[in-house]
Amino acid sequence: ITTFILFSLPEPALDLFDRMLELDPSRRISASDALLSNWLKDINDDTIRPLQLPIAQDCHEMWSKEHKRLTRRGWSENEIQAHFKEREVIEYQRYNQVTGFFFTILF
Structure with a gap:
């Protein structure tokens, strides 16, 4: 069993994590759909500092x-x-x- 402790994450981010961590591959969110999620859809690459x-x-x-x-x-x-x-x-x-x-x- 894996327990996740999440700090200061908005609800859309938590929803995306849940969908990405779905055990059933047929129900798991695809990468392209993840990029369209409420959490990532408005991300502008130009405003993100490189990691x-x-x-x-x-x-x-x-x-x-x-x-x-x-x-x-x-x-x-x-x-x-x-x-x-x-x-x-x-x-x-x-x-x-x-x-x-x-x-x-x-x-």
Whole structure:
């Protein structure tokens, strides 16, 4: 069972989520119909800021490759750790500047 906790979502958004999460594929809303929903129909692409996705994810493989690359460039271990810490702070600040709605999925 999946429980959704939704904060500050208007009714049209909740309705769209319900229709998108329909278990029966034959009853689930299509992508084209979703774009025509009350929640999305008046969206103007020109007024939406581009989504800023994390550039430094918690991915061991990416971290390891970057660590090796910086080591080959002559960086000390302290410099490398400071570099990763700085990126972590930047990503945290960027993530927490995002406004709008969110939802949490509890399993």
